[in-house]
Amino acid sequence: RSIPEVLAVGSGFGYYSLSSILITDAKGAELGVIALLANICREIITLLGAPLLSRLFGPLAPISSGGATSMDTTLPIITAVSGNKFAVLSVYHGFVVDLSVPLLVSLFCSL
Incomplete structure (x- = not known):
């Protein structure tokens, strides 16, 4: 695999419902x-x-x-393990990463 393809897969960041579709459309x-x-x-x-x-x-x-997924499906285990004080940070992290997925996947697929 080429480096841009590997970067596209890696920049899915766990958002499998979107990144897989974008990559399939762009790369097969x-x-x-x-x-x-x-x-x-x-x-x-x-x-x-x-x-x-x-x-x-x-x-x-x-x-x-x-x-x-740190803002939804893995949030309960993250707060159980890391503590409730990290819940807001986890949601924020998930939100920011969520927004970056379409940008980064599209960028790397276009290379």
Whole structure:
């Protein structure tokens, strides 16, 4: 895979419903499926690995790992592991990353 393709998949940030479609339209079904699987794996790793991530790297690690999902599906585990004081930061992080997905994926797919 080329570097722009890898960057496009990586810039999905867990937003599998949008990034997979954008990548499929721009680069084909194979890369779109790779993006979908990468984003689902990212969410599962965050859900299952949040306690270990928090213990090894600090309370912000599960937020970073969650990407766009840190404001919705992974928020409960993030607040349980990192603490309620990180809930607002997690939602903010998810929102900002959520907005960057269409911009970054489109940019990298156009290269």
